[in-house]
Every structure is written in C-alpha cells, then in structure tokens.
Amino acid sequence: MARGSKERLIRRADLDLPPNNPSIVGKVTGNEFSMNTHQRNLSASIDPVKLDRLAEVAVKVGLQLREGQDLLLTAPSAALPLVRRIAEHAYKAGAGIVTPFFSDEEVTLARYRFGHDAGFDRAAGWLYEGMAKAFSENTARLAIVGDNPMLLSGEDPGKVARASKANSKAYQPALEKIVNFDTNWNIIAYPSASWARQVFPDVAEDVAVAKLAEAIFAASRVDKDGAVAAWDKHNAVLRERTQWLNGQRFHALHYSAPGVDLTIGLADGHEWEGGASTAKNGITCNANIPTEEVFTTPHCRRVSGHVVSSKPLSYQGTLIDNIQVKFEEGRIVEAKASRGEEVLNKVLDTDEGARRLGEVALVPHSSPISKSGLLFFNTLFDENAASHIALGQCYSKCFIDGSKLTPQQIAAQGGNQSLIHIDWMIGSEATDIDGVHADGRRVPVFRKGEWA
Amino acid sequence: MARGSKERLIRRADLDLPPNNPSIVGKVTGNEFSMNTHQRNLSASIDPVKLDRLAEVAVKVGLQLREGQDLLLTAPSAALPLVRRIAEHAYKAGAGIVTPFFSDEEVTLARYRFGHDAGFDRAAGWLYEGMAKAFSENTARLAIVGDNPMLLSGEDPGKVARASKANSKAYQPALEKIVNFDTNWNIIAYPSASWARQVFPDVAEDVAVAKLAEAIFAASRVDKDGAVAAWDKHNAVLRERTQWLNGQRFHALHYSAPGVDLTIGLADGHEWEGGASTAKNGITCNANIPTEEVFTTPHCRRVSGHVVSSKPLSYQGTLIDNIQVKFEEGRIVEAKASRGEEVLNKVLDTDEGARRLGEVALVPHSSPISKSGLLFFNTLFDENAASHIALGQCYSKCFIDGSKLTPQQIAAQGGNQSLIHIDWMIGSEATDIDGVHADGRRVPVFRKGEWA
Numbered sequence: 001m002a003r004g005s006k007e008r009l010i011r012r013a014d015l016d017l018p019p020n021n022p023s024i025v026g027k028v029t030g031n032e033f034s035m036n037t038h039q040r041n042l043s044a045s046i047d048p049v050k051l052d053r054l055a056e057v058a059v060k061v062g063l064q065l066r067e068g069q070d071l072l073l074t075a076p077s078a079a080l081p082l083v084r085r086i087a088e089h090a091y092k093a094g095a096g097i098v099t100p101f102f103s104d105e106e107v108t109l110a111r112y113r114f115g116h117d118a119g120f121d122r123a124a125g126w127l128y129e130g131m132a133k134a135f136s137e138n139t140a141r142l143a144i145v146g147d148n149p150m151l152l153s154g155e156d157p158g159k160v161a162r163a164s165k166a167n168s169k170a171y172q173p174a175l176e177k178i179v180n181f182d183t184n185w186n187i188i189a190y191p192s193a194s195w196a197r198q199v200f201p202d203v204a205e206d207v208a209v210a211k212l213a214e215a216i217f218a219a220s221r222v223d224k225d226g227a228v229a230a231w232d233k234h235n236a237v238l239r240e241r242t243q244w245l246n247g248q249r250f251h252a253l254h255y256s257a258p259g260v261d262l263t264i265g266l267a268d269g270h271e272w273e274g275g276a277s278t279a280k281n282g283i284t285c286n287a288n289i290p291t292e293e294v295f296t297t298p299h300c301r302r303v304s305g306h307v308v309s310s311k312p313l314s315y316q317g318t319l320i321d322n323i324q325v326k327f328e329e330g331r332i333v334e335a336k337a338s339r340g341e342e343v344l345n346k347v348l349d350t351d352e353g354a355r356r357l358g359e360v361a362l363v364p365h366s367s368p369i370s371k372s373g374l375l376f377f378n379t380l381f382d383e384n385a386a387s388h389i390a391l392g393q394c395y396s397k398c399f400i401d402g403s404k405l406t407p408q409q410i411a412a413q414g415g416n417q418s419l420i421h422i423d424w425m426i427g428s429e430a431t432d433i434d435g436v437h438a439d440g441r442r443v444p445v446f447r448k449g450e451w452a
Numbered sequence: 453m454a455r456g457s458k459e460r461l462i463r464r465a466d467l468d469l470p471p472n473n474p475s476i477v478g479k480v481t482g483n484e485f486s487m488n489t490h491q492r493n494l495s496a497s498i499d500p501v502k503l504d505r506l507a508e509v510a511v512k513v514g515l516q517l518r519e520g521q522d523l524l525l526t527a528p529s530a531a532l533p534l535v536r537r538i539a540e541h542a543y544k545a546g547a548g549i550v551t552p553f554f555s556d557e558e559v560t561l562a563r564y565r566f567g568h569d570a571g572f573d574r575a576a577g578w579l580y581e582g583m584a585k586a587f588s589e590n591t592a593r594l595a596i597v598g599d600n601p602m603l604l605s606g607e608d609p610g611k612v613a614r615a616s617k618a619n620s621k622a623y624q625p626a627l628e629k630i631v632n633f634d635t636n637w638n639i640i641a642y643p644s645a646s647w648a649r650q651v652f653p654d655v656a657e658d659v660a661v662a663k664l665a666e667a668i669f670a671a672s673r674v675d676k677d678g679a680v681a682a683w684d685k686h687n688a689v690l691r692e693r694t695q696w697l698n699g700q701r702f703h704a705l706h707y708s709a710p711g712v713d714l715t716i717g718l719a720d721g722h723e724w725e726g727g728a729s730t731a732k733n734g735i736t737c738n739a740n741i742p743t744e745e746v747f748t749t750p751h752c753r754r755v756s757g758h759v760v761s762s763k764p765l766s767y768q769g770t771l772i773d774n775i776q777v778k779f780e781e782g783r784i785v786e787a788k789a790s791r792g793e794e795v796l797n798k799v800l801d802t803d804e805g806a807r808r809l810g811e812v813a814l815v816p817h818s819s820p821i822s823k824s825g826l827l828f829f830n831t832l833f834d835e836n837a838a839s840h841i842a843l844g845q846c847y848s849k850c851f852i853d854g855s856k857l858t859p860q861q862i863a864a865q866g867g868n869q870s871l872i873h874i875d876w877m878i879g880s881e882a883t884d885i886d887g888v889h890a891d892g893r894r895v896p897v898f899r900k901g902e903w904a
Contacts (some may be wrong), residue, residue, distance in 0.1 A: 067568060070576065076533060080556065087559040091566035098563070101577050102554045104532065107539040111550070113541035116519060122520065126589065130582030137578065334606045 042193045043081050045210040053222040053234035054188060054289075055085035057319050059093050062186030062286050063140050067094030069184075077104040078192035082144060087247075099134075099409050105151055105194060111163075112155040120162040123170035132174035137279055141178060141185035148194035149377035153317025160316060161417075168419055175392035180396055180403065181277060184285035187380055189216050198377055203354040219290040219369050219381060231286065231450040238275030241294045241451070248443060250435035251358065252299075256305065257430040262327070264360050264389070265302025267414035269400045272296045280403060292369060292384040295361035297398040299414030301330040303357055310386055311425040314377040318343045323424060332391075347391070353418025359398075365429045365449030379423050386428025386444070392418035467830060472750035488535040495533050497662040505674040506640060506741075507537035511545050514638030514738050517594050519546030521636075524586050529556040530644035543675065551586075557603055557646060563615075566609035572614040575622035584626035590733055593630060593637035596763060600646035601829035605769025612768060620871055632848055632855065633729060636737035639832055641668050650829055671742040671821050671833060683738065690727030693746045693814075693903070695756045697724040700895060703886035704751075705812065709882040714779070716812050716841070719866035721852045724748045732855055734825025744836040747813035749850040751866030753782040755809055761789075762838055763877040766829040770795045775876060783807050784843075799843070805870025811842035811850075817881045817901030831875050839879025839898070846868035 059065050071090050075083050079103070087098045135141060140344035152160050178185050191212040193205055199215075217223045221230045255262040274294030278284045309323035320340030325332045332349075332355040337344050348355050363370070363386055370385040394415040396402040402410075411417060433446035444452035457471045512515050521544050530661050532554070539550045563571075587593060604612050628636055641662035645657055651667075652660035669675045673682045707714040726746030730736045759776035772792030784807040789796050801808050815822070815838055822837040846867040848854040854862075863869060885898035896904035 023744075068570065070574075077529075077554070080529060084556065084558045084562070087562040088566055091562050091568075094568045096568075096571040096574050097576050098559065100554075100556070100559060101528070104536065104550075104552070106536045107552060108548065110536070110539040110543050112672040114540055116546045118520065118544075119546075119548040122522075122548050124549050124586070126582040126591075127551060129585070130578040133578040133581070134576070139578075299697060 014261040042206055042209045044396060045206045046081070046191060047217070050213070050217040050222055052085050053227050054220055055082060055089050055221065056218065057144060057222050057227050057231060057289060058086055058186055058188045059089040060228055062188060062289050062420070063142060063184050064283050065090055065095060065140055065184070066091045066283060068096050069138040070096045070134065070137075071098045071142060071186050072131060073100040073103055073142045073144070075100060076190065076192050077102045077148045078194070079144045079146050079190035082188075082190045086142065086144075095129065100160070103147065105148060108151065109155070112152065112159055117159075120159045121166050123163075123166040128167075128170040128174050131171075132156040132177060135174055135177040135183050138183055140183055140283075140285075141186045143185075144190050145187060145378060145380055146190035146192040146195050148192070148198060150198055150317045151194070157316075165318075165419075179393075179423065181243040181279040183281050184279045184283040185287055186285055186289060187287065188220065188289045189378065189380055191216055195378070211271060212287075214341045215239070215372055215374055215376075216240060216381075219384070221290065235275040235286065238291075239296060240336050242272040242274045245294065245296070245435075245445075248435055248437075250443075251438040252302065252436040253445065254434045254436055254442070256304075256432050256434075257428060259308040259324070260306070260426065260431070262305040262307040262426075263303065263436070265299035265330075265414065266360070267297040267299045267394070267399065269413050270296045270298075271398055271400050271402065272419055273398055277397065288380060288384075290369065290381065290384055293361040293363045293388075295359055295398065296445075297394045297415055298357040298360045298389070299330070300353070300358070300394070300416035301414060303327040303330045307389075307426050309424050310428040310431075311382065311428060312375065313384070313422070313424045314375075315340070315343060315347065315422065320344050320424075330357070347420065347422065350420050351390075351418050353416050354392055354420050356391070356416045357389050358392045358394035358416040358418065358421055359388075359423065361388050361390075361423070362433070362446065363387050363427060364446075364451055365427060367429070382425065383423045385430060386425040387433070387449075388423050388425045390421055390423040392416065392420035392422060454473055459673070494658055494661045497658045498533070498643060498665045499669070502665070502669040502674055502678070503534060504537050505679050506669065506672055507534060507541050509672065509674050509679050509683060510538055510594060510638055511541040512680055514640060514741050515594060515627070515636050516735050516737050517542055517545045517547060517592055517636070520548050521546070522548045522552050522586065522589075522591040523550045523594060524583065524591050525550060525552040525594045525596070526642050527552060527554055528598045528642065529554045529597050530646070531596045531642035534640075534642045538594065538596075553598065557600060560603065561607070564604065564611055567611075569611075572611045572620050575615075575618040577622045577862055580619075580622040580626050583623075584629060587626055587629040587635050588755055590635055592635055592735075592737075595637075595639045596642050597639060597830060597832055598642035598644040600644070600650060601766055602650055602769045602812060603646070609768075617770075617871075628843045631845075633731040633739075635733050636731045636735040637739055637871050638741060639739065640672065640741045641830065643668055647830070652827060667826055667828075668833075671836070673742065687727040687738065690743075690746060694724040697746065697748070697897075699886075700887055700889075702895070703890040704754065704888040705897065706886045706888055706894070707757075707878065708886075709880060711760040711776070712756040712758070712878065712883070714759040714878075715755065715888070716774075716809065717751035717782075717866065718812070719749040719751045719846070719851065721865050722748045722750075723850055723852050723854065724754060725850055729849065739833060740836075742821065742833065742836055744819040745815045745840075747811055747850065749846045749867055750809040750812045750841070751782065752805070752808040752810070752846070752868035753866060755779040755782045755817045759841075759878050761876050761878060762880040762883075763834065764791075764827065765874070765876045766827075766834070767795060767799065767874065772796050782872040799872065799874065802844075802872050803870050805868050806844055806872050808843070808868045808870070809841050810844045810868040810870065810873055811840075811847035811875065813840050813842075813875070814885070814898065815879060816838050816898075816903055817879060817883070834877065835875045838877040839883060839885070839901075840875050840877045842873055842875040844868065844872035844874060 031321040083100050090098050110121045196208035196212040252265045276284050306326045312319045312321040318340045320337050322338035324336045429449040435443040435445045535552050542550050648660035648664040704717045728736050728738050758778045764771045764773040768790045772789050774790035776788045778786040881901040883901045887895040887897045
C-alpha cells in the first residue's frame with residue numbers, strides 16, 4: 001500500500017533531513033537555486049495555477065488540516081515555491097504553526113564526499129525525537145518528494161547503507177506514529193530539475209521540468225478546475241472497491257500471468273484500504289497524492305509460487321529489473337534479477353522479515369499513471385501504475401480494529417515485521433487474479449489487468 | 453557585547469524558525485529563489501571566492517568545529533549558496549552531521565497575513581526543546597543572518613509581539629546554553645536581496661547585493677587571502693585590550709561628549725571579553741563575525757546621568773532615532789526619541805530589567821564598520837560601528853568564574869535580568885571615556901572616540 005509504504009520510503013528518502021538523504025540515490029550537475037545567469041529559470045516551466053491547486057489539494061484533501069493544528073513539512077530545497085503555496089493554504093485553513101524543513105542535495109552530497117567515516121553510523125536523534133513529540137501532540141505531517149532518485153548512486157554504498165540504518169533507527173518512534181496514523185499525513189511531489197532530468201533524460205532541462213510538472217499535476221488530479229471535488233469522487237470509487245473486497249473476506253488471492261503462478265494468503269482479520277483513511281486523531285486524510293491502489297496485509301507465512309516483476313524497481317539509485325522470485329510458506333527461497341541482483345539479495349538479507357510480504361495492492365492496468373507510460377523512479381507514482389506487492393513491514397491499519405492490536409497479535413494474524421518496506425510491480429495487461437475463499441471457492445477479481 | 457547580545461537578537465530574529473520570524477521587521481517584493489526569467493540572478497553578484505572564504509572562516513575561526521562534532525545551522529532560504537559552502541567546510545573539518553534549518557520570508561509573512569489569531573501565542577516547542585538537547589549534546593551552533601530587517605514592519609505589531617514572546621519562552625532553555633557558552637557558536641551574515649535593498653535603496657537590486665556582499669566580506673575580514681591568519685591577529689589585538697581592562701578592574705566608566713554625561717558602574721567581579729572566547733566544552737570560538745568590540749557587564753543599580761544615541765536603532769522594523777535617556781540608580785527614568793518614541797517606551801515596559809543596562813561595549817570610532825559609513829540595520833554589524841550599551845539581560849560569561857555563579861549571585865553582583873537585550877550606539881568621534889577606580893582615581897580609556 002501507499003501510506004505506510006510511502007512513509008517507509010520517506011524514512012529512507014523523503015523524510016531524511018538535510019544531512020541524511022541516504023537512500024535517494026547520479027551526480028547533481030546543477031540546480032535552479034544556484035543557476036548562473038545563462039540558465040533559464042526552471043520554476044517558470046511550472047504552471048503556477050496548477051501548482052497552487054496542488055498546494056490546496058494537499059491541505060484540504062491530503063491533510064484535511066484542522067483549525068489550530070500545527071503542520072510539520074519536509075521538502076527538497078528546490079520545492080520552495082510549493083512550500084510557500086502550502087504555507088498560505090495551511091494558514092488560511094487555520095494552521096497554528098507551519099514548520100518547514102528543507103533538505104538540499106548538495107549538502108547531502110557534501111556529507112558523502114567529505115564527511116569523516118565515523119559519522120555515518122549516527123543520526124540527528126534530537127530532531128527525530130522532536131518530530132515524534134510533534135506527532136504525538138497532533139501536529140499534521142506533509143512530505144514533499146522530488147529529490148533526484150539517483151542522487152547517491154555514485155557514492156559509497158557502504159556509507160549510504162550505514163547512514164540509512166542510523167536514520168531508520170532514530171526515526172523509528174516518529175515513523176511509527178505516521179505508519180499507525182496517529183495523526184493526519186500526506187505526501188505530494190514537486191517537479192525538481194534533478195528529478196526531471198532522470199525521468200526525461202533526452203530533452204532540455206526546462207522541457208523536462210515542464211513535462212514532469214504536467215505528469216505530476218495530471219496524476220494528482222489538479223490539472224483541471226474542481227480538484228477537491230474530483231478527489232471526493234475518486235475516493236468514492238476506491239471506497240466502493242475496498243467495501244466489496246472487505247465483504248468478500250478472501251482467504252487468498254491467486255495471480256496468473258506469463259511467468260506468474262502465485263498464491264498470496266491474506267492475513268487473518270485483514271482489511272482492505274484505499275483512498276482516504278481516518279487517522280486516530282479523527283481526521284480523514286489522503287496520505288498519498290496521487291493514489292490509485294487498494295491494498296491490504298498478506299499472511300506472511302502463506303505465500304507460495306513464483307512471480308516476476310512487470311516494471312523495474314528503482315532502489316537507492318540502483319535499477320533492479322526482471323525480478324524473479326519463488327515463495328515457499330511465505331518466504332522467498334530463490335531470487336534472481338537481470339539487473340541489480342546483488343542489491344536485491346542484500347535487501348533480502350536485511351532481516352528475517354525482508355523475505356516475506358507486508359503488503360498486497362491492486363491497481364488496474366488502465367490507471368492514469370500506467371497509461372502515462374512513464375517510469376517516475378519514485379514509488380509514490382510508480383506503485384500506482386500496476387498491481388504490486390511489498391517486501392517487509394506490514395501496516396496495522398490493514399487489520400480490522402488494527403489500532404487496538406498488539407504487535408504480537410498482528411504477528412499471530414500473519415502480519416510481517418521488518419525494517420524495510422519495498423514495493424515492486426507485478427501487474428500487467430495479462431494479469432488475472434482470483435479471490436479464493438477458505439472453502440476453495442474462487443471469485444474473479446482481475447481479468448487481463450482490469451477489475452473483473 | 454556581541455555573543456550573548458547577538459544570541460539575544462537571534463532569539464528574536466535569526467534563530468526563529470520558519471514559522472516564527474517575529475522580530476525581523478517592509479514588504480518582500482521579490483526573492484532570488486522565485487525570480488522570473490527577466491530578473492538577474494542575484495547570487496551572481498556575490499564573489500564566490502570570498503563567499504567560500506567566509507564559510508571557511510565560520511567553520512575554522514567562528515566555530516573552530518571539532519572532529520566528530522555535529523553542527524546545527526539556521527539560515528534564510530536565500531543563503532543556500534553559503535550553507536552549501538559551510539556544509540563542505542564542516543564535513544572536511546570532521547563534522548558528524550550538519551543539520552541546516554531554513555527560514556523563508558514568504559512563509560513567515562503568510563503566517564502574519566493569513567494565520568488565525570489564536571495561533572500567535574504558540575511556538576513549535578518540540579523543536580526548540582530538540583535544539584536545547586542538541587546543544588547539551590555538544591552540537592555546535594551556526595546562525596546565518598540576512599533576512600530583510602523590515603520584513604514585519606507592515607504586519608500587526610500585536611501579533612508580532614505575541615509570536616515573539618511565545619518563541620522567546622519556548623527557546624529560552626536552548627538560548628541559555630548558547631548565552632552561557634555551553635557549546636561553541638558563531639553568527640555570520642549573507643547578503644540576501646531583501647536585506648540589500650534596505651541598506652542600498654537607491655541602486656539596482658543586483659548592485660545592492662554586490663555592495664552588501666563586499667561590505668560583509670570586508671567587515672568579516674575575508675576580502676583578502678589569509679583570512680584565518682588575519683583573524684588570529686585581530687583576536688590578539690582584542691585580547692590585549694581586554695587584558696588591560698581586566699587588569700585595571702575599574703569601578704565605573706564615565707562618558708562625556710556633547711549631550712552625554714554618564715557614569716556606568718561596572719558589576720562586581722565583572723570581566724571584559726572580546727574576540728575569541730572559550731566555551732564550556734573547551735572549544736575557543738569567535739561567536740560574532742565580524743566583531744570589533746570589547747564588552748563587559750555593567751552594575752544594573754549603579755548607572756546615572758544622561759546619554760544620547762549616536763546612531764539610529766533598527767528594532768523590529770521601526771527606526772528609533774535620537775534616543776535621549778536619563779538614568780537614576782541604574783534605572784531609566786526618562787526616555788525620548790525624535791522618531792519611534794512609542795516603540796522605545798513599549799520596549800522599556802517589557803519588564804523591570806528592560807530599563808536597566810546588561811552590557812557596556814567599547815568600539816573605536818575608527819573601526820572598519822564605522823568607516824564604511826553604512827547603517828546595516830543589523831546589530832551584528834551596527835554594534836561594531838561605535839561604543840554601545842544594551843538594555844536588558846546581562847551575560848554570565850562577563851563575570852570572573854561566571855559559569856559557576858548562580859543567577860542569584862549574578863544579580864547580587866549587579867548583573868541585570870530581562871527578556872530583552874537591545875544594543876544601541878552611544879559612541880562618536882567626540883566620546884571621551886575615563887575608567888574610574890573605587891578610590892576615585894581616573895584613567896583615560898577613550899579620547900575623541902579612540903583608545904587613549
């Protein structure tokens with residue numbers, strides 16, 4: 001799914017504070033902030049009306065920010081124009097205090113290039129602790145993604161991994177409050193130049209930024225007037241899907257496609273989620289903008305068969321392509337990839353839970369992001385292009401009364417536990433999915449990549 | 453003095469985090485970050501070699517950053533180019549983690565223009581608490597100043613005052629660790645466009661930025677090669693002055709000039725400071741760059757006579773000019789100003805300590821900043837143009853063994869206590885100052901504005 005999953009991603013990429021962007025993974029050759037007089041102003045490539053609409057949707061739909069609520073916001077430095085629009089909408093909505101934190105790609109790179117070795121096992125714990133405190137005090141959370149997905153791909157992978165681990169540990173208490181929806185939160189994207197160059201490598205930088213901006217605006221449903229109403233409608237469609245699935249109470253899903261024969265058991269007491277969710281503070285938020293998926297928790301000991309990835313996975317600057325894995329009793333017992341296999345196997349060795357599933361998500365092949373044909377190198381978008389599964393940590397939200405379950409109960413019901421949560425795409429136009437009841441009865445869910 | 457004083461200023465201006473810039477005080481009409489394609493790139497107006505040298509001096513002289521030390525850095529968003537240079541020098545010096553926080557003038561203004569009234573009595577306490585924790589864990593502190601000094605001058609003064617008070621309270625525990633030099637800290641300046649327009653209102657913006665940049669570089673002694681050595685020499689000169697003054701142990705200073713007949717008693721056990729100071733973590737830092745002053749703590753109950761300001765005071769967007777005050781037994785009993793008198797009197801009514809002195813500082817009239825003839829609207833510079841006094845809080849550092857004294861002992865020795873600390877200039881080319889010993893013996897200290 002996206003919320004947790006995105007937040008998991010956040011832990012490693014987007015939420016990492018300035019010094020610590022360890023998981024975004026190329027070289028930065030320029031930046032609109034430090035451009036010289038001969039460069040075009042890239043933010044001029046971004047439609048200001050749509051940008052403002054994205055800010056409005058983030059505040060009114062993504063967060064549903066309440067009067068008096070504080071807002072903690074993280075963003076790449078390039079996203080300053082969007083941060084300004086968000087601050088205005090947030091204050092108009094009654095925000096108490098809006099506190100933005102900016103990360104900067106050059107500052108992050110300075111650490112990897114010049115920092116002494118001993119520093120890579122440390123994190124700014126005082127800051128992460130403060131964030132946990134803010135979330136426990138009902139502060140809403142907005143993350144703007146947009147860093148170069150290849151930022152750290154040229155840096156020492158050992159240092160990247162160590163810094164990532166140190167941050168993960170330090171951020172854990174704050175992350176749990178997000179993953180468990182203690183407060184309302186939302187992730188949106190800004191078309192920064194360094195990201196746009198990765199997605200559109202063959203065009204001029206200003207053209208790339210304009211193209212990525214339009215792709216983000218369309219996927220985020222802010223390309224037309226009436227964006228807030230469009231989101232209400234979209235949420236209603238997703239709710240209809242989750243209600244049907246929750247009514248069915250499938251024991252398992254069976255996937256078949258060329259190279260795919262996979263049975264994914266669903267966790268006992270699993271609940272399907274999609275679109276808007278109500279956080280524990282009573283506020284209904286859309287944690288991911290865009291979002292097209294419905295998702296739930298698989299049973300981490302009841303997955304068997306084999307599956308291949310339908311799209312490349314961009315992980316910390318490495319493209320992992322044509323993943324082929326075999327599951328036995330929930331566990332990946334064989335893993336191959338035509339590219340990035342070594343990184344894949346390192347990931348699987350992170351901990352015991354890294355070889356088991358924590359999420360299963362359904363996305364029709366006709367989703368707008370799939371139809372765009374773009375690889376965004378960012379899970380916020382790419383996971384909404386196809387049905388997917390995620391290795392690693394599950395989300396308590398995807399259980400009936402999940403907020404009341406202990407970690408032990410969640411584990412007993414089949415929920416997986418891990419330091420990682422990595423989504424990868426398995427759906428295509430050839431994917432058939434059956435819902436399988438406990439008595440063996442089968443109900444068509446997807447046929448040829450679309451809802452049956 | 454500067455350290456504490458600057459840090460006091462920081463509390464109200466520079467250290468305020470994004471939402472909370474309550475004391476910087478005009479309208480922002482543009483910004484190099486959001487410039488359109490027709491605007492020049494302002495950072496092109498800033499000499500990159502000198503900017504890098506400023507970053508190097510901040511790290512090596514200002515902070516003397518130690519290997520393994522973390523660094524917490526605050527800066528206006530416009531100062532990103534300097535932050536990047538500092539991050540590189542800090543990591544090369546062995547910094548553990550460099551954590552920059554950026555404030556943004558437009559985000560700050562959004563709060564005053566659109567924020568609901570109830571929010572102005574609150575602060576992001578979790579963040580200030582985190583900063584206090586960082587300082588207690590030996591994190592070094594660097595503040596880059598450069599916001600438009602008139603930023604909030606068009607906003608509701610009541611809201612500005614309320615937000616300022618809420619921030620002051622929340623920041624107090626962190627501020628105390630800075631004021632008391634628990635860790636090494638430093639303040640430097642960046643020539644942001646909004647500030648440059650205030651200092652040079654009659655020239656094109658790029659010219660204003662270039663002029664302010666050169667003025668900052670010259671005052672900060674980074675306009676030539678060998679800046680680190682130049683600072684060593686400058687520190688030695690200031691040390692010679694403080695050693696002489698500390699050897700004299702004056703009971704009081706007597707000021708005379710046209711309109712000035714003022715006796716400032718010095719606190720019992722006062723100690724003169726200037727240039728480099730050794731923080732409690734054992735690191736010798738230069739808290740202010742630039743700095744030209746030597747300073748100590750006056751006795752808050754032994755000040756008498758009358759004095760006039762020699763330069764205008766820029767306070768939260770208001771210029772207060774031709775201040776005339778009369779002291780009796782340490783307390784201001786009459787205060788007038790040709791401009792900004794109402795604001796002056798509000799300031800004096802802040803609390804009991806606001807009418808008494810917390811600092812006395814000596815700066816020769818021939819100081820480079822004085823010779824520049826510029827009014828920077830920023831205490832970091834303006835206080836180094838002339839001998840000055842400060843209303844409000846004193847600094848424990850300016851007592852013999854000050855770090856071991858309790859607040860009660862400091863008060864008994866004549867140290868003042870207040871929420872404010874505001875420096876204003878009283879020195880000119882006509883200022884004579886005598887040091888007065890307890891037995892009435894007088895020693896010339898300044899004649900015609902210069903060291904005697």
